[in-house]
Amino acid sequence: MESYSHLPQLSNGQLDLSKVQDAQLMKTKPNRGKGYTAGNSCITEVVIDNKPTKRLLDPVAFCSCVGKPFLKTCVPNCKDQLLPIDGINFNSACNPMKALGIFETNFIFPHINGNLRITVEFVSMENCSGTHFILENDYLIMYGIYLHNKKDRYFSIGDISPVNLGLEKFKSERLKEAEISLNLTDKQENKLSSLLYDHKGAFVSDKEPLEALMSHEVDIILNTERPYPPLLKIPAYPASSKSREALETHIKELLDLGLIINVGHNEEVEITTPVTVAWNNGKSRMVGDFRALNTYTVPDR
Incomplete structure (x- = not known):
């Protein structure tokens, strides 16, 4: 009853098929006539006894099973490890299967973000010719393993990753x-993000x-006593006649914006910058009066 409760299409015999929409592809579909190749995504690699082997995810399998010939290649002494099984009949899609016993083992799912190990019981079948372990969907549900086939297959436990x-x-x-390089793998991108964090x-x-x-301390000494340092004795340099027109245009724009104002030589104003423009006999001069900063400099400590 529990399994049927998740199948709403069986709750009502009168199904309404008036509204049907095509399913959207989540990955590239095989070419026509090659649809059987899509089943390869259900095969993944696991490790048993330090040996890599193939495992098939089969959501419709009645139980997890493995063929005797294949199991013997992976675990030569598997016969001595089988647990007894009696009174249960097994069938494949077309033939009855002969169960030899139960083989219990630990599987390791290798992954870049951390390996995952689970304990699984497989029914060893004498007449099963498969070349992989078949894992039923119930084990995935019991352990809360979510498999997502993308660039790199990964596993998350309990459907909630840390x-x-x-x-x-x-x-x-x-x-x-x-902008992170597209050439980075998921592992490299995650490592980069962690490093930046x-x-x-x-x-x-x-x-x-x-x-x-x-915070750091800086000692600044401004000399305002004579004799002045040689750099402060250098006269203000005049602007060349070639750049005067551009300079006047720039100054006019700053005046129009209200960023600078015209003041007389005898007016007292708050200093806003150590660099000013002085006019003398119709010529402009760029003047840097760093000594005036001493009045407005307050030591941090």
């Missing part, structure tokens, strides 16, 4: 506009604009 919430938030917020303090954000800066 997630680093901080890393996922970092990837969605800080790395959402980052571990050093997230080196990145600037809107809420933490100075996150990458560490």
Whole structure:
């Protein structure tokens, strides 16, 4: 009854077929006449007794089973390890199967993100000629294993993979506009994201604009006493006549924007920049008065 409860199409004999839509492909479909090749995605590699072997995922199999000839190639002394089985008849799609016993073993699913080991009982069949272990779907359900065939087959346990919430938030917020090379594998991309997350303090954000800066002390001595240092004795350099027109246009634009203002030589104004433009006899001069900064410099400590 439990299995039938998940089949709504059997609950009502009067099925409405007026609305039908075509199923959407999730992967490339084999060419016409080659549909049988799609079954290869159900075969994966596992490790038994440190030996790689093939395993078939069969969601319609009555039980997990393996042929005697194939089992003997994987485990030569398998006959001594069989558990007894009596009173059960097994049949394949076309022939009855002769059960020899139950073979219990540990399977290891190799994967880049961590290997997975489960204990499985296989019925050893004398007249089964398959070249792989057949694992029924119930084992996948019992262990909560979800298999997804994409670029690299992977396994997640309990349908919920451990997630680093901080890393996922970092990837969605800080790395959402980052361009990562398409040549990286999933493992390399995950390793790169983890490395960036571990050093997230080196990145600037809107809420933490100075996150990458560490406090440090700097001693600055501004000399305003005579004799002045040689660099302060250098006269202000005049702008060339060639660039004067462009300079005047630029200054006019800054005046129109209100970023700078015209002041007289005897007016007192708050200093906003150590570089000013001075006019003398119709000529412009760029003047850097770094000594004036001393008035507005407050030591941190």
